[in-house]
Amino acid sequence: MLGEREARMALAGLESLGAIGFAKALAEFGPVDLWDGFVGQAETTTWGRKAAALDLDGLRRATDACGARFLIPGDAEWPVGLSDLDRVQVAQQGGQPVGLWAIGEQLNQLDTAVAVVGARAASGYGEQVALTLAADLAAAGHVVVSGMAFGIDGAAHRGALGVGGRSVAVVACGVDEPYPSAHRQLAAALAETGSIVSELPPGLRPTRYAFLARNRIIAALSSAVVVVEAALRSGAKNTASWASALGRPLFAVPGPVTSSLSATPHRLIRDGEAILCAGAADVESVLAPLGSLPEAESRGEQRPVDRLSPGLFEIREAVLPGEEVVFSQLCARTGQPVLEALANAAELVELGWLEELADGRFRLPRRPAG
C-alpha cells in the first residue's frame, strides 16, 4: 500500500483535470484508498485501466530529473486558496488538484497574489497594459499569476519579472515542457526567479481540456483576477468564471470599443461581473485593508492639475502637449471671454503651468508644476 504522497502522485498521473466525479471520490475515500480502489478496477473502469497502466516509478524519476517538487495539501508551501476549489464547480469542472508539480521558488506569499490573464492573440495595447499592470502590482509586492501563454499571459510574467518581482506560471502541461516552445526563455526565467506549477506530470504536452482545468488553478491561487483582453469566447472568460465562482474579486481592463479583444472585458464590466481596472491602483484599492490607502490619490484623481480652479483648468487643458498656441486659440477652445482667458493664462504662466514664448504663444512647460 502506498503512502499519501505516493498515492497522490499516482492519482495525479491519471490526469483527472478537474473531473468532478474524481474530486468527489477523492474527498470520499481519501487518496490511499481511492488509489487502491482504482487499481482493483483495472478491468472495469476507465480510471482503473489508467491506474493499471501507470508507471509510478517512471513518474518519480521524471519528477526528480527535471528538479520538480511534488506538493500535496498540507505541505507548508501548498497554497491554501486551492481548497476553495472543493466548494464550487464551473462547467462541470471542480476540485482541488490532487497534487502539484512545482519548479522554481517556494509558493509562499500568495495571499495577495493577483492573476493577470487574457487573449493569446492580444493587441499591442493589451500587451502594454498587461506589462505595466503586472510591473506595478509586482513592485507593490503582489505575486503575479498567469498561464505563460502568448499575448497577455507572457506580458504579465515579463512585467513582474522585469521589476524584480515574483511571478507564478500555472501551465497546462508538464512543468518541464515549456509551452508554447517560443516561451522557452520565459520559462527558464520563471524557473530561476519565479515558479512554474502544474497538476499534470512532467513530460506531458498540453490539451484543450488541460487549458480549461488549469484556469481554475490560476483563479484559486490568486486573491484577485484581472482580465486584460479577451475575445467573446476565450480561456480568459473561463478564468473569469472561476474567479466569480470562487469569490475572488474580478477586474477587467477596458479598451477601445472598436477592438473585438475588448468585447469580453466590456461585457464583464457592463454586466457588473467585473470591476473596471484602469491600473494597479484599482486592484490595490480593493485588495488593501480598508483605510490603509489614501483613497483619492491612489486612484490618480488628485493630479496637481485637478486642484486648479475650473477657469484655469479649462485653459490648461486647451493646450495639448507639443503644440504652441496663440491667445485667440485659447479663447476659441475654451469659450472664455477674452479678458477672463487673458487673466487665466497669465495666472497659469505665473504658477508654472504654462510657458509664454517671446512671440506671445503658449505651450506646456517642459516639466509640469505641482
Next chain:
Amino acid sequence: MLGEREARMALAGLESLGAIGFAKALAEFGPVDLWDGFVGQAETTTWGRKAAALDLDGLRRATDACGARFLIPGDAEWPVGLSDLDRVQVAQQGGQPVGLWAIGEQLNQLDTAVAVVGARAASGYGEQVALTLAADLAAAGHVVVSGMAFGIDGAAHRGALGVGGRSVAVVACGVDEPYPSAHRQLAAALAETGSIVSELPPGLRPTRYAFLARNRIIAALSSAVVVVEAALRSGAKNTASWASALGRPLFAVPGPVTSSLSATPHRLIRDGEAILCAGAADVESVLAPLGSLPEAESRGEQRPVDRLSPGLFEIREAVLPGEEVVFSQLCARTGQPVLEALANAAELVELGWLEELADGRFRLPRRPAG
C-alpha cells in the same frame, strides 16, 4: 403689464443661467409678477438693474430677424423633460429655463432623445466612436442631443445628420451665433434639418457660466446621456452630474486606459455612476421597453461566430484578418492536438468560416459565413 410670453422673454433676456434664486422666485411669483417686481427694483437689486436696462423691443426684433421661435412652458413643442429641472440642483444651479429660443425643426419626439457629449480636445478614437454611436442611435429613431462644441459634440451631430437623422444642439450663446465659428456649416445644417436651442437671447456670445448652465438643458432634454471622452475635469462631467441628478440613465464609453480622455468615463463606470456603453445597442437595451428587444442579439453577443463550438471557435479566432497561416500555427496558437485541430480546421472550411489555399495555408474568407 406684459403677457406671460412677453414677460418670459423679458426674463430670459436677464440671462439667469440656472441661478437657483431666480428659479425659486419664478416659481413663487410667476413670470408676469416677477417681471413687474424686477422692474420695480431698478434701483435696489441686480436683477432690477438688469430689468430696467433690458430692451424688450430689440429682443423681439432680434428674435424675428434670425427666424427664431421663442418657446415657453405649455407650448406644444416645449420639451416636457425640462420641468424635471425644477426638482434638482447641481453645483448651485437648477431651474427650468424661463423660455427657449429655437431655430430649425419642431422640438418633438424628444421622449427617446439621447445626449452624446464629451471632450472638445477629443481623440480620433473618441470622435469616431461618437460619430458611429450617434449615427446608429439616429438610424434607430433617436434624436441626438449635444452642445455643438468641437470634438465629441460636433462628431455626434454630424453622425446623426449624416444618416438623415435628427439632432438638437443646445448652445451656450444665441441661436444665431454659431459657436465655435468653425462650426458655422454644422450650425447651418442643424438649422436646416435639426434644431438649435438656447435659453440665451439671439446675438449673445458664450460665457463659461453659460456652458455650465447649458449642460443642465442637454441632460433634461434627453432620455439618456452618453459621455464619450472627457478629461478628469470637463463640461461633460458636469452634464453627467445633471443626468444622474435628473435620473436619466448615464452611459460612458470606455477607451484605452492609457488615454487621459478616458479617465472620466472609466471613473464613472468603475464607481457605478455610468453604464458601460460599447455601442448604440447598449443604450437601446436600457431605453427600450422590457421585452421589446431580442436581448442577446441587441448586444452583439450572438455574432454567428459565437454559435461555433469552443473547439471550432478557438481555431477560427486564431486566424487574424489579412494573414495566411500554416497548419502548425493553428496548433501552436490554440494548443489543440494535431488531429483535433485538423478536424476543426476542415469543419470550418466546410462551413465557410475559413478558406484553405492551394498551398495548404488558411485565411479568413472574403465574406464571413453566418
